Amino acid sequence: MELQGKTALITGGAHRIGRALALALAQAGCNLILHYNRSADRAQVTAAEAEALGGRVLLRPADLSKLDDGEPLFTGLPEGFAPVQILVNSAAIFPKDTLSDLTIDGWSQTLRVNLRAPVLLTQAFYRTLPENLEGAVVNITDWRTERPYRTHFSYTISKGALDAFTRTAAIQLAPRVRVNGIALGAMLPPEGASDAYWRNVLATVPLNRAGGTVSAAETLLYLLRNDFVTGEIIRLTGGAHLNM
Numbered sequence: 633m634e635l636q637g638k639t640a641l642i643t644g645g646a647h648r649i650g651r652a653l654a655l656a657l658a659q660a661g662c663n664l665i666l667h668y669n670r671s672a673d674r675a676q677v678t679a680a681e682a683e684a685l686g687g688r689v690l691l692r693p694a695d696l697s698k699l700d701d702g703e704p705l706f707t708g709l710p711e712g713f714a715p716v717q718i719l720v721n722s723a724a725i726f727p728k729d730t731l732s733d734l735t736i737d738g739w740s741q742t743l744r745v746n747l748r749a750p751v752l753l754t755q756a757f758y759r760t761l762p763e764n765l766e767g768a769v770v771n772i773t774d775w776r777t778e779r780p781y782r783t784h785f786s787y788t789i790s791k792g793a794l795d796a797f798t799r800t801a802a803i804q805l806a807p808r809v810r811v812n813g814i815a816l817g818a819m820l821p822p823e824g825a826s827d828a829y830w831r832n833v834l835a836t837v838p839l840n841r842a843g844g845t846v847s848a849a850e851t852l853l854y855l856l857r858n859d860f861v862t863g864e865i866i867r868l869t870g871g872a873h874l875n876m
């Protein structure tokens with residue numbers, strides 16, 4: 633897919649990894665629908681950065697845990713925006729829970745944000761995509777679905793289902809829409825994480841460092857540009873999965 637002039641919707645695009653993905657899309661020539669929830673100030677800063685790179689940006693706030701219909705995020709675009717041809721599902725929550733202490737509310741909230749929203753958004757994306765256009769979806773997932781966390785039960789289940797959704801959607805939406813995923817490893821420390829926690833995480837990475845945001849952005853552009861890749865989930869782990 634040629635990215636210049638395309639419109640891309642990215643969820644959780646205000647800061648951290650979502651911001652890096654948004655800026656990479658802007659740098660590649662896309663106009664952005666930049667979704668955020670609570671980070672309005674950071675979304676505005678990211679939007680200004682993306683516009684400085686030449687893209688146009690429409691900010692769209694939404695609490696994805698309350699989403700029942702994704703279509704309003706894709707419709708009512710200002711003049712100059714082409715229909716949305718790229719969807720990046722990056723927003724997620726990472727609560728600490730286990731099977732034994734899990735609550736119904738916590739379980740529902742994680743599944744709503746990390747799984748239900750990407751499904752509803754992909755459905756709305758497909759329904760609103762004009763029939764003569766191709767599309768591409770990239771889901772941001774986590775390699776730890778293959779080696780489950782002891783400490784993040786609902787997150788791991790939600791991302792594992794997101795992996796299954798990625799492959800299932802790739803089959804069901806072919807040939808017009810490609811659906812891929814990026815299974816991230818240790819890219820950035822979770823906000824508020826201690827230095828000791830992050831040192832322990834990095835000790836399991838053969839490349840001996842965090843991934844940062846650049847490799848995630850490069851992988852996103854690769855998956856969007858390569859028209860023969862669908863149903864693929866690329867691990868970005870610095871080799872951590874080799875320890876399995």
Ligand SMILES: NC(=O)c1ccc[n+]([C@@H]2O[C@H](COP(=O)([O-])OP(=O)(O)OC[C@H]3O[C@@H](n4cnc5c(N)ncnc54)[C@H](OP(=O)(O)O)[C@@H]3O)[C@@H](O)[C@H]2O)c1
Nearest residue numbers: 644648649668669670671695696697722723724816819820
């Ligand atoms: N950081 C890593 O090393 C790492 C590793 C593996 C996988 N990942 C995955 O990579 C993606 C980005 O990670 P990150 O560390 O940059 O995430 P993060 O800092 O935890 O940010 C989470 C994002 O999700 C959005 N979000 C959370 N709850 C929401 C809700 N109810 N409605 C709408 N949006 C909501 C937030 O938006 P607001 O701030 O606007 O509320 C924020 O942009 C996630 O899918 C994560 O699972 C990250």
